[in-house]
Amino acid sequence: MNLTFLIRLSAAALVLLTACADPETNTGTEPAVADNAPAIINYQLINSYPHDASAFTQGLVWYNNQLVEGTGQYGESNVRYVDLATGKVSKEVKNHEEIFGEGITILNGKIYQLTWQNKKAFVYDAVTFKQLQEFPINTGTKEGWGITHNGTELIVSDGSSNLYFLNPATFQEIKRIGVADAMGPRGNLNELEYINGYVYANIWQTDDIVKIDPNSGQIVGRLNFADLKSKAGITSNPMDAKAPDVLNGIAYDSAGQRLFITGKYWPKLFEIKLQ
Numbered sequence: 001m002n003l004t005f006l007i008r009l010s011a012a013a014l015v016l017l018t019a020c021a022d023p024e025t026n027t028g029t030e031p032a033v034a035d036n037a038p039a040i041i042n043y044q045l046i047n048s049y050p051h052d053a054s055a056f057t058q059g060l061v062w063y064n065n066q067l068v069e070g071t072g073q074y075g076e077s078n079v080r081y082v083d084l085a086t087g088k089v090s091k092e093v094k095n096h097e098e099i100f101g102e103g104i105t106i107l108n109g110k111i112y113q114l115t116w117q118n119k120k121a122f123v124y125d126a127v128t129f130k131q132l133q134e135f136p137i138n139t140g141t142k143e144g145w146g147i148t149h150n151g152t153e154l155i156v157s158d159g160s161s162n163l164y165f166l167n168p169a170t171f172q173e174i175k176r177i178g179v180a181d182a183m184g185p186r187g188n189l190n191e192l193e194y195i196n197g198y199v200y201a202n203i204w205q206t207d208d209i210v211k212i213d214p215n216s217g218q219i220v221g222r223l224n225f226a227d228l229k230s231k232a233g234i235t236s237n238p239m240d241a242k243a244p245d246v247l248n249g250i251a252y253d254s255a256g257q258r259l260f261i262t263g264k265y266w267p268k269l270f271e272i273k274l275q
Helices: 003-020 226-231
Strands: 043-050 057-063 066-071 078-082 089-094 101-107 110-115 120-125 131-136 147-149 154-157 162-166 173-178 189-195 198-203 208-212 219-224 247-253 258-263 268-274
Touching: 043 226, 057 189, 057 258, 066 101, 078 101, 101 154, 101 189, 110 147, 154 189, 162 189, 189 247, 198 247, 208 247, 226 268
Parallel strands: 057 101, 057 247, 101 147, 147 189
Antiparallel strands: 043 268, 057 066, 066 078, 078 089, 101 110, 110 120, 120 131, 147 154, 154 162, 162 173, 189 198, 198 208, 208 219, 247 258, 258 268
16 A cells, blocks of 8 residues: 555545534535634623513514514513613513524514524514414524524524525525634524624624624624623523523614624623724
8 A cells, every 4th residue: 555545545534524524514505714713803882771681582683773582492482572771571472382482583574583493483573573474494403593684685593503595585595604713614603693794693602792704604703792791790500590691682773883782581781882
């Protein structure tokens, strides 16, 4: 067995191992690994507001000068209008007990709500909360995590390193991209928000929000919000299922250029400005 043959054999084995390593993260367009580490994005804390500490926040949207929030947990999931100043719920639609709600977004007067493992999503009128449609989640892992839109397409995450672009009328997949930074594919993409041409995503179980180029899939920026936990008075308590949980919730007010951040069971919601 000569040296040339050994080199070729090793290269083939490496390709095979790479292809088989993670079928979920490789189901989309192979992510282009970024040339450089993501830029650190700084922010200024502008204000804090009360937030319903019983809300397992899964999605957050700023719409018509109000917050719209989607919450999770079986028997507790809903979509609600929330007053920013008081944190009080002004209107809500509750899901059935077997539904675990996930991310939400609003496009063309319609609220789109994902579910986690129920393999379906719902569409509501954004004013009346009347359910208009129900559609299956067929992409990737067939789990719903985060959702946003770019004005014409829905953009969905499923816990993998992929983002899926869907037709909002037919819910058919248009394309998918793999998301990566300089270290490779980045999974656990959770709650999403489309801001000025980029997708911002919570990374589940971390204090990070990443900024993603939706054309290349490269992570070009990173924000860390570990200090917000202390400002919200949050301490870890693994024995309490209702204890404040991870960072999750991004809403952008494009008119006021304000960004709102919160988390699951957090008692506060924060207004920040990117720098």
